[in-house]
Amino acid sequence: LxxxxxxxxxxxxxxxxxxxxxxxxxxxxxxxxxxxxxxxxxxVPQPATVAVFAGDHGVHAQGVTPWPQEVTAQMVANFLDGGAVINAFARQTGASLTVVDVGVATPLKPVRGLVAKNVRRGTRDFTVEPALTRAEAVAAVEVGIGVAGDLVDRGENLLVTGDMGIANTTPAAALIAAFTGADPAEATGRGTGVDDDTYAHKTSVVRAGLDLHRPDPADPLGVLAAVGGLEHAALTGLILGAAAARVPVLLDGVIAVSAALVAAALAPDAIGAMIAGHRSVEPGASAGLRHLGLEPLLDLGLRLGEGTGAMLAVPIVAGAVRxxxxxxxxxxxxxxxx
Amino acid sequence: LxxxxxxxxxxxxxxxxxxxxxxxxxxxxxxxxxxxxxxxxxxVPQPATVAVFAGDHGVHAQGVTPWPQEVTAQMVANFLDGGAVINAFARQTGASLTVVDVGVATPLKPVRGLVAKNVRRGTRDFTVEPALTRAEAVAAVEVGIGVAGDLVDRGENLLVTGDMGIANTTPAAALIAAFTGADPAEATGRGTGVDDDTYAHKTSVVRAGLDLHRPDPADPLGVLAAVGGLEHAALTGLILGAAAARVPVLLDGVIAVSAALVAAALAPDAIGAMIAGHRSVEPGASAGLRHLGLEPLLDLGLRLGEGTGAMLAVPIVAGAVRxxxxxxxxxxxxxxxx
CATH class of the missing domain: 1.10.1610.10 (Nicotinate-nucleotide-dimethylbenzimidazole phosphoribosyltransferase (CobT), small domain)
Known part of the structure; x- marks a missing residue:
């Protein structure tokens, strides 16, 4: 700075x-x-764009969410058709949407508007083996860095983090626990709103992954590979790319915060480019923001992801500079x- | 509803x-x-407009603020020139600005864009006598009702409360204490940021006004006349006019909240049209919002007035409906x- x-x-x-x-x-x-x-x-941080990275998760097999995995691909189609909440908020804000397949399990047809950068059709189940190889994690980070570079080159002055991936709050909780030292019970939330039994199970799944891999926060890419996700890795790259270009990046909820922790561990100066858009209901998001020293602009009880909470903060950031x-x-x- | x-x-x-x-x-x-x-x-609550009502205050003579009274008129000129923060935020939001002289002490030249509805060149000093006659208070309320009607007729789908008036947090505190039963020490804040001595004096001025007039919350217009202000009265009218037209009205800070308490006392159903835009730093604003049962959308530490906090919430309200x-x-x- x-x-x-x-x-x-x-x-x-x-x-x-x-x-x-x-x-x-x-x-x-x-x-x-x-x-x-x-x-x-x-x-003035305009125009703004939200980059929505989509990926699937091997840990879905552990029953951490009642939603079927194919919803990830269905929601990608919904984003491209303009029918999701992030589309409505982006239209309201005058922002554009960039949809990136970095790790969707279902093969997606090449359609107009979809950035096809699939590194792997979903991660492996981190309760059994590392979610990604180190090379896959690096490749997904590089996807995000590349997207950030393209967006900045075309004149975007504010990048907004977006994500889609059924089960992706589970690897986010694992990343947050690994980087902040929070217990899995503090880092894990209810995601889309799971019931008490599923929540208890989800927490134990996060704990099992951490116990199995003992990820070392001094090796951020190793943590990302062990318990992370492809969209988490791509968002890490987006944040690093924005920071390198000295363009602000507005963080959405718990997925973005987990990616921000990886980015900060790799390059502490990147925190200077981060703006926390809103306080997700997910407890891990608050734990991660505290670790980063960031206070969110909004606190509206959102727990949707996609970049929705951050998108609502775009006019406030623009107003502050204006x-x-x-x-x-x-x-x-x-x-x-x- | x-x-x-x-x-x-x-x-x-x-x-x-x-x-x-x-x-x-x-x-x-x-x-x-x-x-x-x-x-x-x-x-969808668009287009939106902010109605900024300007007035002066006899209680300024009691030394409740270090700012000279002529700043009210100077800021009206600044609004009309587009140079104030509310102008910047309205431009950011795509909202228009309506500037109304309902009670400025300094005679204002008729200029393009100024709605000239001066009821009286500032209120009387409420530590000595009632700030307004009942007829003056009613006239100022009617100014606000009329402005609301004009704005709704021209197609505005969201009205934002704005205000300007050096010393106007003092009558706001008195109104809030009268309607919520809060002690003057709880209802009074530091306004533009007065020092400890001025703050203690300001609280005693509010207490003196309440002790002198013993305003009865069952007689809302009587309270408004005794310890209110012309812009407070006009905002009461704006809120009532919006509610009557079933158009939402977005409340800014402590001035708007004090006016909303008068409106709710006159017509409790009007609360259904009120949206609290942001939580002002002024403690009286929070006391008033609690009394109205409203939770603000934003909490960004603003204490500027003009409608600035509410204007920042406009895209969020529009997004919610969209x-x-x-x-x-x-x-x-x-x-x-x-």
Whole structure:
């Protein structure tokens, strides 16, 4: 983060026609984005795009969710048809949607709009063996880095993390437990809303995976390969790619947070590009955000994924930066100071 | 609220391609707006407009704020020039701005865009005498009702409360204490950020006004006249006018909440049209929202007024309703259910 640009943004905030500090967390956000861009004012983070990475999970075989695995591919079709909640929110926001098959189990027909980057047709069951080889994990991270580069090259000024993958809160919980040290019981949530029995079982599945692999947080790619997912790995790459380009990346819920922990373990400076969009109902998301030192902008009880919570925060991030561009100073507007 | 439309919205939410309940508070919001409109889906609350009512305050003479009174008129000019934070946020949201002089002390030149409805050049000092006569309070309420009617007639589907008035958190605190029964110490906040001495003095000023007038919450217009403000009264009217037209009204911070308490005391059904946009730093705002049974959508540490916090919530409200219009059902999208 560029200290001079941040100082300039702080000084500008104090001269704008409003009481100093009266924009709350939006003032610090605008300062940080100035630091990220190395400019005051930083670019207004528009246009924005959500990159939805889809993948399946071998651990689905353990019965961690009542939803059938084919829903992942069906929802990819729904995204491409414009019928999912993330499509509605993206339209509301004026953002575009990028749908990437990085690991769907069902073979998908090549259709317009689908970015076909399947690394593997779903992960292996991490209660039996590592979910991915290290090479597969690296390949999926590289998919995300590549997508980030393409999106930034075409002029996107804000990247939003999106995901789809039936059972994907289970590897997210395992990643969060591995990186934060939280117990599986603290890191695991109810995902789509599983009942008490399934929840208890899901927690034991997460614990079994961690006990089997004993993932070492000092080896982030090793953790990702052992208990992660292909969409989690691709999101790690998206975050790293955005940070390298000094473009902000807005984190959605628990899947994004688990990927952010991997990214931060690989490159701590990447945290400077991360904005937490909303507080997922999933407890692991809060544990991960605490570990990253990020406070989410929204807390609306969402637990859907797809990038929906983060997409709702896009206008707020844009508004925070727009203040630095549009608002008059006391001098320029002839407004008296106290 | 129309029960059949609400039941239809609840049933639709459960058939959309997402886990039931996964949109958190946005689902209940969409249901309530269906009930308000008497239709499922209800109209998408766009376009939106913020009505900024400006007024001055006799109690300014008591030294409750370090800002000079002429800032009210200077900020009105800033709104009309497009240079204030509310202008930046409205541009970001695609909303329009309606600026109304309902009680500015400084005579304002008639300029394009200014709605000239001055009832009185500022209130009287409520520590000495009633701030307004009952007739003046009613006239200011009628200004707000009239503005609401004009905005609804021209096709606005969401009204946002805005305000400007140096010292106006002092009458807001008095109104909130009167209607909620909160002690002045709980209802009074630091406004633009006053220091400890000014804050203690401000609290004693609120207490003195309440002790002098002993306002009776069963006589809402009497309370408004005794310790209120002209922009507070106009916002009461805006809320009542929106509710009568079954158009949602998004509440900003402590000024809007104090006006909402008056509106709810006059017409309890009006609460059904109210959406709390954000949680102001002002403690009185939270006390008032509790009394109204409303939970704010945002909590970003804002304490600016002008309608800024509520304006940031506009895309969220629109997104909540858009889900009912745009999102496919499990049947229509061919997505399997659990």
């Amino acid at each position: 560029d200290g001079a640009a941040m100082a300039a943004a702080r000084s500008l905030q104090d001269r704008l026609t409003k009481p100093a500090g009266s924009l709350g967390v939006l003032e610090e956000l605008s300062v940080r984005l100035a630091g990220l861009a190395g400019a005051c004012p930083p670019p 203040v630095l561009h549009d608002v008059a100073t006391f001098d320029s507007a002839g407004v008296s100071e106290k | 129309d029960g059949a439309a609400m039941a239809a919205a609840r049933s639709l939410q459960d058939r959309l391609t997402k886990p039931a309940g996964s949109l958190g508070v946005l689902e209940e919001l969409s249901v309530r707006l269906a009930g308000l409109a008497g239709a499922c889906p209800p109209p 889900v009912l219009h745009d999102v496919a059902t499990f049947d229509s999208a061919g997505v399997s259910e659990k």
